[in-house]
Amino acid sequence: MALLQQLKSQFVCQMIIWYVFLVSGLIINLLQICTLPLWLVSKQLARRINIRLGYCISSQMVAALEWWSGTECTLYTDPKSYPLYGNENAIVVLNHSHEIDFLCGWTFCDRFGVLGSSKVLAKKELSYVPVIGWMWYFLEIVFCKRKWEEDRRTVAQSLQNLRDYPENYWFLLFCEGTRFTPKKHQISMQVAESKGLPKLKYHLLPRTKGFWITVQNLRGTVAAVYDSTLNFRNNEAPNLLGVLNGRKYHADLYVRRIPLELIPEDEAECAAWLHKLYQEKDSFQEHYTQTGRFPGPTVSPPQRPWALINWLFWACLLLYPLGLLLAQLISTASITTILASVAVCSAVSLGVRWMIGQTEINRSSSYGNKEVHLNNN
Numbered sequence: 001m002a003l004l005q006q007l008k009s010q011f012v013c014q015m016i017i018w019y020v021f022l023v024s025g026l027i028i029n030l031l032q033i034c035t036l037p038l039w040l041v042s043k044q045l046a047r048r049i050n051i052r053l054g055y056c057i058s059s060q061m062v063a064a065l066e067w068w069s070g071t072e073c074t075l076y077t078d079p080k081s082y083p084l085y086g087n088e089n090a091i092v093v094l095n096h097s098h099e100i101d102f103l104c105g106w107t108f109c110d111r112f113g114v115l116g117s118s119k120v121l122a123k124k125e126l127s128y129v130p131v132i133g134w135m136w137y138f139l140e141i142v143f144c145k146r147k148w149e150e151d152r153r154t155v156a157q158s159l160q161n162l163r164d165y166p167e168n169y170w171f172l173l174f175c176e177g178t179r180f181t182p183k184k185h186q187i188s189m190q191v192a193e194s195k196g197l198p199k200l201k202y203h204l205l206p207r208t209k210g211f212w213i214t215v216q217n218l219r220g221t222v223a224a225v226y227d228s229t230l231n232f233r234n235n236e237a238p239n240l241l242g243v244l245n246g247r248k249y250h251a252d253l254y255v256r257r258i259p260l261e262l263i264p265e266d267e268a269e270c271a272a273w274l275h276k277l278y279q280e281k282d283s284f285q286e287h288y289t290q291t292g293r294f295p296g297p298t299v300s301p302p303q304r305p306w307a308l309i310n311w312l313f314w315a316c317l318l319l320y321p322l323g324l325l326l327a328q329l330i331s332t333a334s335i336t337t338i339l340a341s342v343a344v345c346s347a348v349s350l351g352v353r354w355m356i357g358q359t360e361i362n363r364s365s366s367y368g369n370k371e372v373h374l375n376n377n
């Protein structure tokens, strides 16, 4: 067991995982570009094809979490709501304090069959990330600049486009707008105080505009909000490098299904509703800290083999040409080819490090970090 663990953290294993991910990802991005003319002829068919192409990329990261690191995910939820998951459109509201929260989200999407089609309100900067960000254009992910004056029009338009989406999806919203850091927490609690809102211990104060605009624009096509609270056992702070090194974590997710009809239409009432939701989420986190579990029964959505099958397919397809290339490089080794290979590998490593950096909280943006001038009147 310890030997296997050591093997997983070996540089050559990491290289293989990255090689398969990057090369297959770029091939899929190219295939996505090839679907562009199809959008003019049959938009729904183009969307269905892109859902499957997108699955081929995001499921590789799910495979890394589930099959490589062996991370386990436990779901706490009402058994009556459980059969609806994956069989309806939903808005997912999730806390944002862990570096791999999006990845755990993807794992649950996969288990309920909505990984390819799922959406998120994401910051614009992520659209430039190779492979993942480029894939998102074709999956109609909604991007925002976190500048309301600009976002109110563009976000509403992107959401309207999703009204006739041909397959069930979950729309993820991190209402906190940025990842939790002590400084951002302190500043957002000053804002809470100035608004006369109770302080939160485990969350930043939620931004309400994105939630309101999402609910308003998807009303009639989305059935419910899934209020989701994620935590990791033993106070762990998991990260992507840990996953790629084969480190096992245990995620607990608490999901409450709230029918969309219960959410007020009026903007101010909707904002008050969201603030109350976050106060409840805070109490669930407190419960977890005290007892090590969320309230209610647990269910284990079955793990599906497709993420692993997809990864094995790409590995078989891409490792053979890599072997040939390496053999040729070694046999014709000249100083120029060696230098060129080292230069390419270094550039790719830097790119890879930058991509991983996107998930790291200590490289988080300065959004929510600036002192605000509060008006208490």
Ligand SMILES: CCCCC/C=C\C/C=C\CCCCCCCC(=O)SCCNC(=O)CCNC(=O)[C@H](O)C(C)(C)COP(=O)(O)OP(=O)(O)OC[C@H]1O[C@@H](n2cnc3c(N)ncnc32)[C@H](O)[C@@H]1OP(=O)(O)O
Pocket: 092, 094, 102, 104, 105, 106, 108, 109, 118, 119, 120, 121, 122, 123, 126, 144, 145, 146, 147, 148, 149, 151, 170, 171, 172, 173, 174, 175, 176, 177, 178, 187, 188, 191, 204, 205, 206, 207, 208, 209, 210, 211, 228, 253, 368, 369, 372
């Ligand atoms: C478990 C199942 C999981 C299922 C997973 C499903 C799908 C997965 C699919 C993909 C996974 C990929 C994951 C990728 C993750 C990427 C996520 C991100 O990029 S998060 C960042 C982007 N998203 C958001 O920001 C969403 C939340 N934000 C908003 O809603 C904002 O309102 C906004 C629409 C972006 C606009 O932002 P802006 O800053 O311009 O306006 P605001 O209204 O927010 O700000 C003014 C408002 O806020 C008050 N204020 C000021 N400072 C603060 C502060 N520090 N904290 C809180 N509030 C603050 C200020 O007083 C104003 O208040 P008011 O409105 O009352 O005037």
Ligand SMILES: CCCCCCCCCCCCCCCCCC(=O)OC[C@@H](O)COP(=O)(O)O
Pocket: 017, 018, 021, 060, 061, 063, 064, 099, 102, 123, 126, 129, 132, 174, 177, 178, 179, 240, 355, 356, 358, 359, 363, 364, 365, 366, 367
């Ligand atoms: C087998 C596969 C292995 C390969 C691993 C591939 C790793 C690819 C890494 C690229 C990941 C790109 C997706 C990043 C998603 C990050 C989500 C996130 O957490 O964004 C942060 C924002 O919400 C808020 O930003 P901040 O304001 O906190 O700043």
